[in-house]
Amino acid sequence: MNFEPIIRGVLAGDGRHIGRAISAVERGESSEILRALFERTGRARVIGITGPPGAGKSTLVQRLAQSYRRRQKRVGIVAVDPSSPFSGGAILGDRIRMSEIYTDPGVFIRSMATRGALGGLARATADAVDVLDAAGYEVILIETVGVGQDEVEVVQAAETVAVVLVPGLGDDIQAIKAGILEIGDVFVVNKADREGADRTAAELAMMLDLSPHSPWRPPIVRTVATRGKGIEEVVAALEAHAVHLASGGEGARRREKRIRARLLALLAERFRRTVETRPSEREDWKEAVRRVRDREEDPYSVASRLFDRLVRETVER
């Protein structure tokens, strides 16, 4: 397949070609495209928005997009959240409410499939961000649902992570809070006109007090995203974090960590694909599965032998 037109289209900011490039990314056929685009990346400001289902992340993302648009920034949105209206996961009403940004040519919205090869989602999201970055989107918002290790990896492709919570989601949410506490650079208590907002904010502040001290103390911002309240304060907090990252060594450390994670994900995916696609493997795999099934051999011994043989064959090929 000739990717030249797609690459040229992306660099020219053409929406149709950007969409095709991201589709290639999702299919894992993107390395040629990404190699070509790479030197044009690294300019966008990448922000992750995460939190449990029902926290109002998508509405907040829409409001943030509108705020950055007023600052003349082009905005890319990557929705990895299966419950997001951007991902097709919401009722028609949500989509109509969001029509303002859907029809804005300065906003590009793309949802990512949340199923696929192991480890592939974080890889695909990072690649989609690169495509939008190369296409000239200056602010890229990644929306993901903040439960599970996978989602944590996805959102860590961002420089700054905002964690969105709401009052009264029940005690079960406490545990999730604890889990995502460590990844939040900015905390948003959305639906802050609801009862319990003070308590949620106070609990959060207490948990942040208990966590290890670092030069950056994550601010807690209250919003009512449906009514546009508190949005500018969120943007201010996000941009303050960007200044913090740039001022000390933290920004550089995080960047290196992101690159390392990305290389590891690429290696793991390449390995997995090597295992899954080599035709000569197919008969051996059948036999390996049969041996474990019939309890002739344990999975550890089988995997160990397969690994050694696989590595050897890759070299001798």
Place this chain on the structure above:
Amino acid sequence: MNFEPIIRGVLAGDGRHIGRAISAVERGESSEILRALFERTGRARVIGITGPPGAGKSTLVQRLAQSYRRRQKRVGIVAVDPSSPFSGGAILGDRIRMSEIYTDPGVFIRSMATRGALGGLARATADAVDVLDAAGYEVILIETVGVGQDEVEVVQAAETVAVVLVPGLGDDIQAIKAGILEIGDVFVVNKADREGADRTAAELAMMLDLSPHSPWRPPIVRTVATRGKGIEEVVAALEAHAVHLASGGEGARRREKRIRARLLALLAERFRRTVETRPSEREDWKEAVRRVRDREEDPYSVASRLFDRLVRETVER
């Protein structure tokens, strides 16, 4: 380290040694133990319980455990759900409520850390199930939160998967429902005394009608787990599914799929560990990260070269 006492302890059903074996599993030091235990596995009935936070999964798991106990079955519980009281993620009250099963010597409860090496969680869960299986637990319940690809992989280590939903979790839940629809063999509408239970059950039935037909139509069971209502119906549905699996070719097909997924996870983890731990890699990694950071080379090209070199070195070692 000498694993002999642990292996003997597990086979004797000794709780302390079972705990140690699972800790070794979590640290990834378990292959020797699992090789030794493997021939004693494959006897347990493994059931996955998944659903969004707040659905009452843990209470349901407790009730199911009690029901199987009344049938004289020994029950193992593996909690991969960060919001589960079994995982330490809940308030004291939850733990007190569950004290009945905590103090029952016929029940073994173990929580798994939800963070760690990519792909490691599904591998570790499958291994923990093997340990409990070899230790003589006849029913093993895996509790996980049903959001995210990782959790889907975890729960697919089970033969039968029950998806737990509740009325009124909001529209955002619809999308999650759609995502986990395909993995549910049994659907539970918990907190069925709440308003909206009929609607939730009706919507679920409609979605199941729309999905591709298969010989097994997943039943929808209503429960109020806190009051023990509907539990026997859930057990009946789970056991009906076991009969279905045994009667046709579906059980064998799923078993092979599970073995295949497990071998792939083992291979991927071994590969990742090879990458991360080899001392000679460290300088090369630093250099690789630096090249990407300074935009001298794109991550795809760097990963490709690292992969080839890595595979070669593994052989020449």
